[in-house]
Amino acid sequence: MKYLGMWIDETFNSRVHVATRIKAFIFGYQNLKRCGITSDDVTSDIKLCFYKTYIRPTLCNGLDNVILNKTQIKKKQTLESKLIKGMFRLRKRTKSTQFLRAVNINKVDELIVNTKVKFLIRLVEFELTKSIIHELMAHDPDLSKDNKSLLYEISVITNRQTIYEMIKYGNEIVRQTVRRILKCRKDDEVIDIMEALEIEGENRRIRLNQLLHIEY
Structure with a gap:
């Protein structure tokens, strides 16, 4: 059934x-x-603009209140990495994380945390939804233990139990992720990939495959 x-x-x-x-x-x-x-x-730039505008939103729609297990997250990440590399005609056996950093696309697990924390913040900004959440938590102490609830997932992510602690530490996790991404984008290997992305034509694909090749 489809609802909202x-x-x-x-x-x-x-x-x-x-x-x-x-x-x-x-x-x-x-x-x-x-x-x-x-x-x-x-x-x-055009490839990534089209991808971020028209394709990725279809994968990420509903992340606010959908509970994903580790297998589902991994499946989404593997699929996204595969298709992004496919846009640039990269070989399958190429590095994914460094390439995602270079094209400035968050990994799925990072996106989930960011989306859910922001969703909780939006909920408590409105008196009605905030009062509903407080009423639920007051009368149903096991709510945050329900593994199908938003509060449960955020409590696991933040290791906190109260709403405001979840928001506080959730925001800190998001900030840490941003700092980690920015640091990674300053890495020499990622910088080389970013420079290769500026190349046009077949030479871009050749250079990217060279940089991202996985040695065994």
Whole structure:
């Protein structure tokens, strides 16, 4: 059943929604492939603009209140890394993390934390939703232990139990992630990849494959 843009089943499991989002993500990517997004003649900026604008949102829709397990997160990350590298026609056996940093795309687990913390902040900014949350927590002490609830997931992420502590430490985790990403983007290897992305045509693909090649 689809409700307010979310696909849910009778057990309120996120499997249906995740499967639907992945299908839409692949469909959107295939459509843009027909528009030439994988062509060497398309600049890196245009490729990434189209990806971030038209494709990635289909994968990330609903992350605010969808609970993903580690397997689902890994599946989404693997798929996204594969398709992003596919846009630049990179070989499968190439480094993903460094490339994602170079193109300034957060990893899925980082995006989830950021999205959920911001969602909780938005909820407590409004008196109605804030009062509902406080009432629920006051009358249902096990709410934060329900592994299908937003509060449970944020409490696990932050290792805190009260709303304001969750927000405080959640924001700190987000800031730490931003600092880590900025530091990584200053790494020599990532800088080389960023410079290679400025190259046009076939030489860009050749250079990126050289830089991202995994040695065994």
